Amino acid sequence: MSRVYNFSAGPAVLPEEVLREAADEMMDYRGSGMSVMEMSHRSKMFESIIGQAEEDLRELMNIPSNYKVLFLQGGASQQFAMVPMNLFKNRVGDYIITGQWAKKAWQEASMYGTANAIASSADKTFSYIPDVSDLPVSENADYVYICENNTIYGTKYKTLPNTKGKDLVADISSCILSEPVDVTKYGLLFAGAQKNVGPAGVVIVIIREDLIRDEVLPGTPTMLRYKTHADNNSLYNTPPAYGIYICGKVFQWVKKRGGLQAMKEYNEKKAAVLYDYLDQSCLFKGTVEKKDRSLMNVPFITGDSDMDALFVKEAKAQGLENLKGHRTVGGMRASIYNAMPMEGVEKLVAFMKEFEEKHGK
Numbered sequence: 001m002s003r004v005y006n007f008s009a010g011p012a013v014l015p016e017e018v019l020r021e022a023a024d025e026m027m028d029y030r031g032s033g034m035s036v037m038e039m040s041h042r043s044k045m046f047e048s049i050i051g052q053a054e055e056d057l058r059e060l061m062n063i064p065s066n067y068k069v070l071f072l073q074g075g076a077s078q079q080f081a082m083v084p085m086n087l088f089k090n091r092v093g094d095y096i097i098t099g100q101w102a103k104k105a106w107q108e109a110s111m112y113g114t115a116n117a118i119a120s121s122a123d124k125t126f127s128y129i130p131d132v133s134d135l136p137v138s139e140n141a142d143y144v145y146i147c148e149n150n151t152i153y154g155t156k157y158k159t160l161p162n163t164k165g166k167d168l169v170a171d172i173s174s175c176i177l178s179e180p181v182d183v184t185k186y187g188l189l190f191a192g193a194q195k196n197v198g199p200a201g202v203v204i205v206i207i208r209e210d211l212i213r214d215e216v217l218p219g220t221p222t223m224l225r226y227k228t229h230a231d232n233n234s235l236y237n238t239p240p241a242y243g244i245y246i247c248g249k250v251f252q253w254v255k256k257r258g259g260l261q262a263m264k265e266y267n268e269k270k271a272a273v274l275y276d277y278l279d280q281s282c283l284f285k286g287t288v289e290k291k292d293r294s295l296m297n298v299p300f301i302t303g304d305s306d307m308d309a310l311f312v313k314e315a316k317a318q319g320l321e322n323l324k325g326h327r328t329v330g331g332m333r334a335s336i337y338n339a340m341p342m343e344g345v346e347k348l349v350a351f352m353k354e355f356e357e358k359h360g361k
């Protein structure tokens with residue numbers, strides 16, 4: 001068996017301990033004689049898997065009791081529709097456009113009402129987070145929406161927007177569990193699992209109870225109502241059971257590593273190795289304003305697309321995989337999620353140095 005260092009933005013690297021445990025339990029989950037994949041989602045065993053997963057996530061993120069935790073399907077992208085369908089009362093949402101995922105959410109919401117772009121960093125290809133201290137929040141906005149860590153562009157909010165009393169909705173797909181979070185500052189948070197938590201097919205929604213309403217937009221399908229899933233503890237229909245099981249193992253792994261404060265410290269150390277190198281390199285250059293840099297996704301370029309392509313190719317030959325930047329941005333991007341070990345980042349930087357010595361002028 002040989003594993004590579006996988007810098008993919010998602011689906012992304014998972015902890016080896018988790019994969020090994022899942023492999024051990026594949027044929028016979030704890031004496032059940034079957035895999036979790038084959039197990040009834042109504043069984044006692046699965047109830048305990050999903051129950052434990054929720055309990056561990058609540059503990060890790062310090063989620064208050066007036067918030068529901070839902071394990072749903074449809075990916076993060078389905079939340080772009082579920083949010084307005086369920087939260088629109090005045091049919092007005094204020095969106096801060098910091099990249100493609102925020103833009104997609106904004107476009108989706110505009111199908112159901114008025115979606116205002118109240119700030120944007122499109123003018124500099126989303127290389128920074130706009131000043132969000134005094135935004136023109138609409139008086140009748142049902143919420144203010146952000147994408148907290150911009151997976152494609154590598155920016156992250158260091159301070160949350162001043163929403164002027166409106167509920168904050170955040171897509172935290174690529175930063176969930178990477179650092180401590182104050183859930184009380186949000187009305188709703190959601191994250192696709194495949195970046196920092198588990199396999200694709202699960203999306204985690206954390207929603208304050210008063211936002212789970214009977215009165216949703218007319219025509220909202222049963223499956224797209226938060227209430228449907230909240231009333232049934234995510235077991236209204238068959239949930240993404242195997243995915244939830246793996247998420248649960250990752251929660252346990254994060255707990256064992258010391259929780260979110262410990263993850264943050266480790267992530268900061270890892271990111272510093274790469275950013276410090278980028279800041280002194282004559283060949284490679286980070287593309288993001290320093291104050292807004294993400295701990296999870298690090299885009300960089302040489303400024304020469306042929307050189308970029310050569311780097312990606314040669315890195316791959318060294319077991320450093322998936323370093324090609326997003327197809328809309330070009331260059332490179334190293335995603336260094338929780339499960340990426342320090343050794344992976346060190347090996348990447350060592351290879352970048354070698355490459356620079358060979359090809360830099």
Ligand SMILES: *Cc1c(COP(=O)(O)O)cnc(C)c1O
Pocket residue numbers: 010074075076077078101147149150151171172173174192195
């Ligand atoms: C990957 C990603 C998405 C899209 O997730 P899907 O599960 O593919 O729908 C949305 N938002 C962010 C921030 C992402 O990183």
